[in-house]
Amino acid sequence: MDQPIGVIDSGVGGLTVATELMRQLPKEQLIYLGDTLRCPYGPRPKEEVIQYTMEMVNFLLKKNIKLLVIACNTATAFTLDLLRETLDIPVIGVIQPGARAAIKVTQQMRIGVIGTEGTIVSKAYPEALHSVHSDIEVYDLACPRFVPMVENGVLEGDEAYQVVKETLQPLKEKQLIDTLILGCTHYPLLKDTIQAVMGNDVTIISSGEETAREVSAILGYQELLYEGERLPEHAFYTTGSWQVFAHIASQWLEIPITTLETAYLTTA
Amino acid sequence: MDQPIGVIDSGVGGLTVATELMRQLPKEQLIYLGDTLRCPYGPRPKEEVIQYTMEMVNFLLKKNIKLLVIACNTATAFTLDLLRETLDIPVIGVIQPGARAAIKVTQQMRIGVIGTEGTIVSKAYPEALHSVHSDIEVYDLACPRFVPMVENGVLEGDEAYQVVKETLQPLKEKQLIDTLILGCTHYPLLKDTIQAVMGNDVTIISSGEETAREVSAILGYQELLYEGERLPEHAFYTTGSWQVFAHIASQWLEIPITTLETAYLTTA
Structure with a gap:
């Protein structure tokens, strides 16, 4: 199915999951959104993590994703059950x-x-x-x-x-x-x-590695894998500075980034 | 959910999958059926493998299984798509x-x-x-x-x-x-x-190891995991001699077998 996989994270850490997704599922297209501006989520109160995560989810739902990966452990801990209940696409956390x-x-x-x-x-x-x-x-x-x-x-x-x-x-x-x-x-x-x-x-x-495998298993099981021949064009969004994001992505993970934009998140 | 996981195989080989299921999902109850009498499936024509597999599936469906594992590669190759289309429970193959x-x-x-x-x-x-x-x-x-x-x-x-x-x-x-x-x-x-x-x-x-993990992922994803406190009582069935089956199971795999019966398979 030719719709992208959505990946959200509090910042750049989720790129370790994105890299594994690209490696294990090289035909699939990704849309990555990192909330770099408000990273880290770790020390924040639960309600705030839920609110920020929902804002990211709403942003990606408008991009017509077929599956959502919560590539942030803190966000997974606080929102996975809620998102599974409310979204009608598969939601995979990292925990x-x-x-x-x-x-x-x-x-x-x-x-x-x-x-x-x-x-x-x-x-x-x-x-x-x-x-x-x-x-x-x-x-x-x-x-x-x-x-x-x-x-x-x-x-x-x-x-x-x-x-x-x-x-x-x-x-x-x-x-x-x-x-x-x-x-x-x-x-x-x-x-x-x-x-x-x-x-x-x-x-x-x-x-990261394990989550990519589970995404692969669920996409296969739900018959949502892309089986055509087009090459994927991944898109990356950050709420913070795209220069910093691009620098980190290329330095650490050697991810080729062609599309990188700033995302402005809003509540619902 | 307190229903067993069904495991079918052409004989005893699928016990390697069953062992891993017991290790990775120690709360889950298994019903294993090995078609020892007609093993091996490997050299048999496709139609025959399909027929024998369907007989095994019908036997296990009557035991109210919540998920079916085809623990035989030959049977997976020939029947997975068919079974996924026709059964209303998750079906996991080994391939x-x-x-x-x-x-x-x-x-x-x-x-x-x-x-x-x-x-x-x-x-x-x-x-x-x-x-x-x-x-x-x-x-x-x-x-x-x-x-x-x-x-x-x-x-x-x-x-x-x-x-x-x-x-x-x-x-x-x-x-x-x-x-x-x-x-x-x-x-x-x-x-x-x-x-x-x-x-x-x-x-x-x-x-075997990988299939057990995928079963775990799908049960978790579908919210079918057993979360109570009863200890599992696995049941084993063979179409052949139960003495040989029990000997092999205990010798190779140290599987404790308490319930072992002969299965008589019929078409539909």
């Missing part, structure tokens, strides 16, 4: 796919989750894990220093290593976990550093 | 999940597929791969000696190694592929031997 992937790989049934304050306080990951498997032990940890660090482009080197090491100390000690969910779409950009700190015995789950 | 998982991991876009004659001749894997990604190079190979070997319990050692090595030679030489799909649910039982022959540079995709 359930990450949780399912972690259950697939854990051997000791001890899973760590790191994310923003909002995501961790919401307990969305423990709920998603326990809805599938009651006996999983979940160790969750808010990492408020990671998003600002990533937004400043500090992804590796001594400073990144020190911050990651200090932050993850509670999960690292006593070898509590064998699997760690990156419960924030910014964190895959720190994956190498996180893996170095946690050691190779811990399997790291990146929700 | 699409394996194809999607392979696309996720391949770096060089060169994927090998091994399976029965029926599965390979049907071209179901190349079609599934190309429907998602036009540029994938697919190298497929029928391995008619593997199922009889597995059914005879030859899973490792010199004989298994020799047969696997001779059979896979066309894929092994020239380092054609970086990913290999085990397109038959018997093959995961030979996984160690296949990995030894192909070398560690080739990532092996086992459709």
